[in-house]
Amino acid sequence: MTLADVMEVRERLDALDYLVDEGLGTALYLAVALGQPLLLEGEPGVGKTAAAKALARALDTPLIRLQCYEGLTVAESLYEWNYQRQLLTIRLAEAGSTSLTDADLFTEAFLQERPILQALRHQGPTAPVLLIDDIDRADDEFEALLFEFLGEGSVTIPELGTFTAVRRPVVVLTSNRSRELHDALRRRCLYHWIDFPSLERSAEILRRSVPAATESLVQSTSEFVGRARRLDLDKAPGMAETIDWLSALSTLGVAELGRSEIVRTLGAIAKTPDDRDTLQDALADLGYPEASTA
Numbered sequence: 001m002t003l004a005d006v007m008e009v010r011e012r013l014d015a016l017d018y019l020v021d022e023g024l025g026t027a028l029y030l031a032v033a034l035g036q037p038l039l040l041e042g043e044p045g046v047g048k049t050a051a052a053k054a055l056a057r058a059l060d061t062p063l064i065r066l067q068c069y070e071g072l073t074v075a076e077s078l079y080e081w082n083y084q085r086q087l088l089t090i091r092l093a094e095a096g097s098t099s100l101t102d103a104d105l106f107t108e109a110f111l112q113e114r115p116i117l118q119a120l121r122h123q124g125p126t127a128p129v130l131l132i133d134d135i136d137r138a139d140d141e142f143e144a145l146l147f148e149f150l151g152e153g154s155v156t157i158p159e160l161g162t163f164t165a166v167r168r169p170v171v172v173l174t175s176n177r178s179r180e181l182h183d184a185l186r187r188r189c190l191y192h193w194i195d196f197p198s199l200e201r202s203a204e205i206l207r208r209s210v211p212a213a214t215e216s217l218v219q220s221t222s223e224f225v226g227r228a229r230r231l232d233l234d235k236a237p238g239m240a241e242t243i244d245w246l247s248a249l250s251t252l253g254v255a256e257l258g259r260s261e262i263v264r265t266l267g268a269i270a271k272t273p274d275d276r277d278t279l280q281d282a283l284a285d286l287g288y289p290e291a292s293t294a
Contacts, residue, residue, distance in 0.1 A: 018054035027192035037171035045238015052172035056129035106159035127167035135168035220257035
């Protein structure tokens with residue numbers, strides 16, 4: 001789990017075809033070196049989730065993922081009790097005329113670990129990477145559940161006491177900023193904003209992701225998406241959509257990007273009817289005018 005420096009982080013991730021700039025490389029390095037949670041924010045599709053996945057691969061350690069959603073509770077994220085097993089134990093005790101107390105029923109034998117507790121109590125040779133994905137989709141109440149874990153590397157279960165990690169997991173939280181996160185959560189985390197990549201970095205990512213695509217198609221696709229992001233879109237296309245689009249174009253045998261090829265594959269980067277219409281109306285301004293009928 002040791003990393004010599006930021007350069008080693010970037011080199012390891014580069015070997016996995018996940019390209020990071022110095023800023024993100026530094027944030028990931030510090031998250032590992034300092035044992036502090038890292039909050040990654042950015043537009044959808046810029047590679048926040050992929051960063052945690054790539055980091056786990058680079059460290060050769062398990063990735064444990066908690067996908068957040070509205071209404072997420074302790075039972076889905078931290079732990080819950082195996083009520084069926086407890087009930088069976090009670091019935092067996094009654095059949096044998098044995099008395100039970102709460103202390104008999106609320107033990108580790110009946111404890112079911114969920115992602116956070118699983119990461120905290122991981123017994124492997126290396127600490128895992130815990131991905132808490134889309135934290136902004138969860139409720140404010142769920143954020144409060146995380147404060148002890150993020151700040152102290154521990155979880156308290158009323159019936160059993162406090163569990164503290166022997167080796168704190170590398171924790172990566174992601175957010176699309178669909179709502180503002182609590183200051184108390186932000187204070188417990190390192191922070192990094194992932195922006196859309198530059199044209200050069202975008203093209204390099206596309207080359208590695210879709211090696212069958214021609215160089216001309218890689219360049220024109222990257223340039224088109226970069227200009228399209230400046231439009232008033234409901235959802236600007238991220239790298240995930242750009243890779244999907246290039247894959248679709250390559251699969252269709254497109255070697256050079258033209259207006260007709262864009263129009264028939266817009267569904268890869270335009271995810272709403274309004275965005276599709278906005279992109280179609282802007283094609284001439286984006287460098288793809290209608291063919292002359294003269």
